[in-house]
Amino acid sequence: MPKTARFTLTRSVEQDHYRLYEHGHLLLDADSASWFTWLTTHTSFSFRGRNGPFNLLKETRKKSGEGYWYAYQRQGKRIAKRYVGRSAELSTTRLEEIGRAFQKRQTLEASTWHERKWMHTEAIEQTLQAQDAEHAAAMIDHYLTGRGFDDMQDLSTLRNWLEQLPDDILSRYPLLCLHYAQVLAVSIEPEQLSASILEQIDTLLQMADTCWRAEGNLARLGEVYAFRAYLTMRQGTQEQTIAYASQALRWLPLESQHWRGVCLNFLGSRALSCGQLTEATALLQEALTIWTNLHHPHGARSCMLLLATIYCEQGVLQHAAACYRRVVQEAREVGDREDLIPALLGLAQTSYKSNDMETAEQVAQEAWDASEQWQNQELLLRSTSMLVQIWSLRGPKALVQQRLTALQARFFTRPELFTSLQLILQTFGLDREAPQRVMANLEPLSQQEQRVLHLLVAELSYPEIARELVVSINTIKTHVNSIYRKLNVHSRREARAVVQHLHLTSTENHRKPISSSCKNHERR
Template sequence: MREIRRPAGAAHDLFLRTKLIPPRSHDNLVARGALWARLNAGLDSKLTLISAPAGSGKTTLISQWLATRSEPAAWLSLETSDSDPVRFWRYVVAACESFDADVGRNIYPLLERPQRDLAEVIPTALINALAQANGPFILALDDYHTITSQVIHDSLAYLIDHLPPSLHLILITRHDPPLPLARLRARDNLNEFRNDDLRLSRAEIGRFFEQSVHLSLPGETIDHLETRTEGWCAGLRLIALALLRREPQEVESFLESLGGTHRPILDYLVTDVLFAQPAEIQAFLLQTCFLKRLTGSLCDVVTGSANSAERLEELEAANVFLVALGGGWYRYHPLFAEAMQHYAQRQLNDADHHAQLERASTWYEQHGFLAEAVDAALDARAFSRAAALIEHLLADDFPNELVTLRGWIERLPEAILPDHPEIAFAYAAALLFTPERHLRPTLAAVDRPLRMAERRWEAEENHEQLGRVASLRAMTSMWQGDMPEAYHFAHEALRLIPESSPDLWRSSALILASREALDAGQLNAAQRFALEARALNEAARNPDGTRAATIIHGTICYEQGQLHQAFHLLQQILTQVQGGNQYEAISDRGYIFWGLGLVEFEWNDLEAAHQHAADAARIGKQIADIHLEVLATILLARIEHAQGRNKQAQHLLEALVSAAPPGDLLWSIQIWQAQLALAGGNLPLVELWRARRAWRQGTALSPALTAQETLLMARLQMLEGRPELALDDLEQCRAEAHAAGWTRAELEASLLIVQAHHLLGDAESARSLLNRALALAQPENIRRLFLDEGEPLAAAIHAALPEMTDKRLLTFARALLVDLAQTGHHAGSADALPDPLSAQEQRVLRLLAAGLSNGEIAQELVVSTNTIKSQLKSIYRKLNVSSREEAREAAHDFHLL
């Protein structure tokens, strides 16, 4: 038996490690001591910003300075393709691995997750990882101006805000990034270098020419150079190269010949330097200037020569345009590369140029750089090749870089998509998973490529892929607010994607199916779907899906009467979204608060419930989620009603009616208006609801609302003195709820049946069912269902008390009576206890509950221990308990403390 492991560092991967290497400094560069001193002094701030135009010497300054520092420093050269948040962070983390090899261990898996709150999740993970490593460290991000993604800017701002003290960040950019620079400046957390700071002074210009071309220029010439170039590093460098081929007496006339601004000077100088090279070097430069990074074998393939490695070494030694990156890799200075590309485009014909790029694409593919291979193929307009490469990447677990993927596919001609359904489908997904997924135009944009994929897979009878199309359609419909259609597509997806392919498409369909079953009161089915969805999302480390499945699971547990489990589940995921500012985190927090409020309300902890319901309603308004706002406001109204503020409760609901769209949400508000009005004795409002209900006949309500209407009608019939009419419907409702595992509905129906039997004088049936209801409610401390029934149920409980034998149920029933009394529905706590406690016994009970021993209580009350013992016996008997712990619980339940 053998073990096969990858040896450290031996695996090839998708990173271009050359991007992590700072450009190597030449020895003949001018040392810029004053700037280095300012850089050293700025290490106490969070960020050093080098913001100046191209060719100002930004990169050189930092790479030179870093070479003088002893701290570990990481470098990342950014480019346009890094404007994908996933790719950007993947490279930043890879760069930070030079500080500590374990930095990425927990972050790479996060980058593979399809998540939407990346802007905070990844920087947070990086901050935590770096906080554990031994600093200080310096991280330099070069060419940050190439980054155009707002998500990246936001997440970098978040990183800077929470930067661990051990890390100093340097941004090198051609223009100011959209980061909160003013705030950083105000807090003295920003060390800035701009064009004026980077200009070479008169003395530095003189030293530069001495060191680089061994020319000692007269002061007048240096003045002239300073005036013409304004200390512009790139210009001076090119002039130095040009002067190498001229006699000293020609210098002045050459300088006179330079005219215009930097750009024309640059173009002129690059051309000048280029033409001075031998013909084969000129050809080499023009053929390879399009490559972002160069190495011998790649250049051989592109140019058709066999000595590129030597040529690159020569060019680097001549210090012309090339910067060595180490390991045989180089890159052209971007400014010179741009100028050469500009020239090359005029010199080379398209066919030759495309052929070179296609050869580069093949080289990249053969060397495992598939993303670069796609880029080169697209540049070469070799679209079939690009499509094949994208398909290859998709089949081989392409990283979660949706922005990159979308960019590639949008460069393909649309006509190619019908023949590549995987690409069309991936494009639809990339279009959907954006912050605009709620907007109407997204629907049409997603639909077009989705139809292309669908047609092809229909022709191929590829049911599994058609299932994924259905799942994507379900998500699209959900985000567009069309839940019936979302449910329809979710079931279609579950039918087509076999259980044996449990991927994320199946799990998102399961979440929707669970939500539909929950809305329909089919709790058993809802739980099956939710458990499966939770497991699939947890296993796939998909935090958004896990949260969605867990919120639904928590709500199911609440409806099943499993209040403790619901509370536990919701609390567990609340910690994941605390402090998150992304839409999904805020939305999830709102639904979690609502769920917690529901449970606390059921436990009759009205203060906590009010806090959570108010928070949920505020979030609903904030993110314009009317569904959340309605759910939370209804809960707030119920809490207000429970606290005896009926008018406020009705005001809340009245205000909600005008905001809610027609349909289930509106009817739900109206049912609660009627239910609270009925409980508060406001019969005209109940009659209004009854009339509305009659007008609405024929319109299908959701099963949950239908059940709620049935129960409300039963209440009304009992109030009208016709309990016998309500019994059949209530029994049916209870049986259906029981079969579906819907414990709350079962309990509510049971309590109404108890009241009906009580009103009809059937004490035995009332008692028997009440005992069953108490047995269901007591373990989870379900109270509000009882308390909301008020006086009629209190009377039924009171009548049943003498026959109750189960001690726990008896204590629970008495505690309910106390709560009912406090809400003004029934007699006070003295009535709840058949034999009320004396004043002395209440004093003893309070001290016991405070944790005092018998001896301590005796000392406190200045009596003997034996007296306390006998008083405790009496207290136990009256409370029907047999231990100090039970006595404490009972004292709490009966509000005796």
């Protein structure tokens, strides 16, 4: 390899073009007439491009006397050499092309070294960096073969790899298609799965299905159908879930433990919902054995929750309580609210049926607190219903009313929940005078705050309210902050909900008094 030449062709970042320097002194701009003339009279220079440096040397043929340029780059212990062209062909575009070729070769060699050292992740990264998608796809396929999807720890890395592969290459690797679909599905919350993402997932599954059908690979087709069962379950289409899960179990071999466990869970849950308790028990116990053998705690907990429900249906409360306690203990240890709250509610129900009201209330209250913290409306309402059911049987009546009032005060700023709470109270005959009980705990509003509240819920802006009451906007802001504090709300929408549910005012006529109950309370 030649020594570094005194001439250097360097890219100017500011002006985004190349210039030739001699010992740091500017000579000329590249790609100009002067540049190509210079090449005919010189034999070497150094290039500093986007993809790293290399040196160029001109070799003259003895017979023709014509000069040809070659590029040299040190790569580890060896010198790489590439033909560049005649002087008239040495544009900066051609030189950058040579730089990319050097970089690709170096990256692929690094990838091969990592692969030999069983450093698969590094090898794949290097191959993708070299933009060798075909080779990268084969390496990722080899890496995933023999690994279950559940064994993957870094899904973001896998997704990054697969996103770099073009569809025409992906379509030849069905395992990559299946894993890509799985990564897309589990990395996005169910409510955030857009139509475009679902379409992309379906396309990937169709490509995997087509390849494996052509190969007659029923075991892999079983994995596709098991995953489709999982997808349709998340979308709430139970009939389709059962159809996919049933077909998957017919194809999946006994070795495909994970996907068999998933399908058995679905079928066991369906049998339970249909009242087929014996069949449900058999399916779920088989699934529980699989999850236990796989050391898959979440799968085991989901089975135990369903089995506990069966035991409750059969009246075997001790077995049910044991299942619920085990799930509660394990879910607490790992912070899994998705399993913890249903288990707490189940344990509260078994304690209630066993007439252990103190334990039932304690556990139901824990479920309620966890549901509120998680902001899960369904579980919050279930927890509320359980608490109200327990309170309705426990005295004294004054304490029950106090608790109900406190509960309603926390709900009435959330109209989507307050209506459901009223239905729960009606079920237990506890809904009479609910608004008045809540109203009694509110700090009274001043006459001016009542006027501002009327206008606020009538959708007037702050400047409009200020003009109506002949005060400054800052005064209105002060009144609004005071109103929000007294009503325990944080927005105009929540204030309107309080007004509607407690009948504080009519939004149709903001000049009417706020209500007789509020006035009487203020006088007190």
